[in-house]
Amino acid sequence: MKARVCRETVVSFCCSKFAAIFLFLAVFVFIFVYFNMDVLEFQHKAISTFPAPKPHLQHRFCSFQPRSPEDALEERLLLDSIAWPETPSLPVPLSLEQTTDPAQSTFTILPEKGGRQWHVGDQLEVIIKMYDFQGRPKKSGGDVLLARLHNRALGAGVAGQVLDHLNGSYSAVFSLLWEGSAQVEVTLVHPSEAVTVLHRLTREQPDRIYFQSVFRSGSVSETTTCNVCLHQTQQPLCNYTDPHTGEPWFCYKPKNLGCDTRISNSVGEFKHKLKAKEEKLFQSGVNMKISIRASGSDSVTVLPKKKDQQEVKSNIVQFGPAGYYFQGVWQALGGMTVRQFNTPSAINQCLKGKFVHLRGDSTIRQWFEHLNAVLPDLKEFNLHSLRNLGPFMALDYANNILIKYRFHGPPVRSPNHVPAIELHYIANELDRLVGGTNTVVVFGIWAHFGSFPIELYIRRLQSIRRAVVQLLDRAPGTLVIIRTANPRVSTLFVSLTNSGWYSLQRDKVLRAMFKGLNVHLVDAWEMVLAHHLPHDLHPQPPIIKNMINVVLSYICPQKGS
Template identity: 85%
Template sequence: MKIRGHRETVVSFCCPKFAAIFLFLAVFVFIFLLFNMDVLEQYENFFIYLCHINLLTPCQFQHKVITTFPAPRPHLQRRFCSFQPRSPEDALEERLLLDSIAWPETPSLPVPLSLEQTTDPAHSTFTILPEKGGRQWHVGDQLEVMIKTYDFKGRPKKSGGDVLLARLHNRALGAGVAGKVLDHLNGSYSAVFSLLWEGSAQVEVTLVHPSEAVTVLHRLTREQPDRIYFGSVFRSGSVSETTTCNVCLRPTQQPLCNYTDLITGEPWFCYKPKKLSCDARITNYNGGFHKQLKAQEEKLFRSGVNMKVYIRASGSASVTVLPKNKDQPEVKSSIVHSGPVGYYYQGAWQALSGTKVHHFNTSSAISQCLKGKVVHLYGDSTIRQWFEHLNAVLPDLKQFNLHSSVRVGPFMALDYANNILVNFRFHGPPVRSISVPAIELHYIANELDHLVGGTNTIVVFGIWAHFSTFPIELYIRRLQSIRRAVVRLLDRAPGTLVLIRTANPKTMTLDAALTNSDWYSLQRDKVLRAMFKGLNVHLLDVWEMVLAHHLPHNLHPQPPIIKNIIDVVLSYICPQKGS
């Protein structure tokens, strides 16, 4: 030890150039650590995950219990929601998807917050192009609208990022079609519509959220992914305890129960009860919602002021559409318009892509279509509506009493004479619902892996609304596991019909915006469409079917829309010749 100390002294004092080098390296390492704490945090999260799956011996499991973690450093509190590593292919796809849905940069919020510089729908306007008269519109043309946004002082906005929806409609004709909106990133936007019916067509533009509200929504997901929290009841004999559960649990000194699915890898954790084991978990329930906005931020989410508010027209809001002119060249829009998937006319959905829609207006027509079929419905309450609709319109379809939750199910109904079986099962957690037996929460991918499949099997699923408050990486990974199961199902039974429901716009209140905003739904809707593109599956574009309809937006679309959706489903099951 003396020799070592002597050598260190020699280096420090006899060779000052080495001391300078060591000092430089020390400063470099300090700067590296200072600016790369996220990297270190990822390593720490990775080691925590290894503890979760019992690959590191310091975190011994007792059944499914993880022993106490050390208290996290303060800077790690903001990223307590970590996920298990995936394959390089999945990780690359996740990165590409995140890049593809990147929202335009939104403004930082001043302190104290004032609405003066935020987007005001009352001052904003839209104009049908071209602005000067003399233009005739025909069926088959495209109508373009320029939208200009202003703040509450009437000053033009200079940046984009607002959430806008657009619709063209004629209430008297029961006609409507969704428009496509393009952000020019300078406070102006374009909306383009396909003209698909003769007569009047009125433009409707809605500000869902100002860009400043998107700033808040983005921050909430980053900083508070656990703002909706869940709980479980644990029971053994006369002893009962409740604890908090979630995908993302903040690190504490309390041990965790790890309920990560062994097949799909889907994460779920609960704080371990003090007296009972993790195996004593009985139920899962929605624990509540932490509304932790900063001062004055509620101003950005006011119904009738700056949330789901119509923008007025500068000039006429409608055009008259003449019959299609064969000699007239097709109008080319100045923005890319992929075209709608369909539109309403006389209240009935007309598909422009996919299968030709046949309208099943009698119970006998529906029964004949479903005869000999097994229909598996997986998802949330917006899929449960479809089970309820079929159960209501088919008198011979009898629902079994499985003594299950009326909200979560599972449900089963049988028409014995026509050999029709319809099942519904809720997707796996997170599930915002009343108390439900934990054993009834099955992941869709696992359910698909238990299906034989075949030409008489129809699989329908929709999964979106319960994932809004979580990092979108969770949603991407859930869809990746479902997609793998769909591929396996179609490989072993290529005749299986697989239908996938998209998200839909809904009514906006303050709480609804913070937990299930249309902005969150839009982001997940883009991911869903990209995830299943190219597979032998069919997308049910409920987003456009709700947006194009005259009825108010609702998380659970109203019966006329549900009827049209079921018509599309049945048209895929029983396509007409030539469609």
């Protein structure tokens, strides 16, 4: 009897003890979930369905939770580093009278009245003064300006570095790198007032380009809207957030099909809501991509280098360019020698035994197309891929050369229906590589991110960088080459989705993100800006050939360089 009472007492005590523990754990889990909803928001499994956000979360329509405190700090520092000068608030309704007028703005070569000679190795400074349509000096900065020094007859050109003095005046500084005439060219890409609009559009309308996916099961097919961020509705969402990288992607769930029946992705329409007359800030021939005239001479004569003149190198000149063109050939600065691979045999000799992985957008696809065109022994496999999207693969069996290309993961602005299974994130692709001295990785990713918050681009690069670091840790001999963004033609549509300002911001982030790592840059920004050919999203063949020479020079550097 006493034994049974004892057992009952022990059981009662244990039950009460475990009940207290379970109660504590339940309270702890509730508190953890409540205070970490932002973190958990993107940590669902790869394909799931969940209801639309509650009304009080609508203001967080498109936010991105950093993966770690270190990532959050880096994001904050990057955002600070690319912070644009405060641009004027726009009157409603908008009037062009107080906005930047490139026709009345001028630049002047310093010093204004001779008194000095310029030699190779010197720096040339230009002062730029901006005026509005009423002819009044601008009092604030924020205009988007590009500068180039060139000599068309010599096939020479170099990009200038523009400094904003925040008072309506700017400086452009050029390295003088060749003898003879050198002509200054300054271009207004966007007035500061247009930057105000572009900044607001990204903040308020990050979904102005939307995407669509087809869902199919048997004879039943449905199409729904997809994006990085979707507006609140009563329609549940399919969550396609990548489980490895955490890259977010969502679609509205079809009414009659499951989330696992998604088969393709394509770009939908472009929708924007500009305020009254804001289109006037994006007028070709008026205030967008317009040359600014010189006040006085627009050129100087450059004499030979002085005997004691220090050689120009990008790492010792205050405003040093990455390189310059001379006789149409890109010359790198900073110690690298760009070799000229002018024959298929020279390219074959360099790539012999190499496995080249090309990853990224269509500006990287151009490089695959170039190599595939100039190498007669490189045979492309028919993978029955979409012509503009890939994946592509070409093999030179005799020389043991394999080149593969694959587009990056969403967002992908293609009107074609891309199989969803073909959309691979670059970081995941890199994590699957063995790497080694015969492996070359080349990637470029920027052109499809212009309409989205810069935080999304930062997240994407952070995941790619982690994969690059891990690849180089396990296979230090792997060669990693990164293509930067480049200037492009400007239209209203381009400006509102991927303007020169958007590209410039992302270019700065890319360079900062990979600085200090054992990777190499192909400076597409300067290589396009310094060339006489028009700016284009897809640079013309002479520029591509120079870019390929840079890539091959990294793979097969000149001995002793």
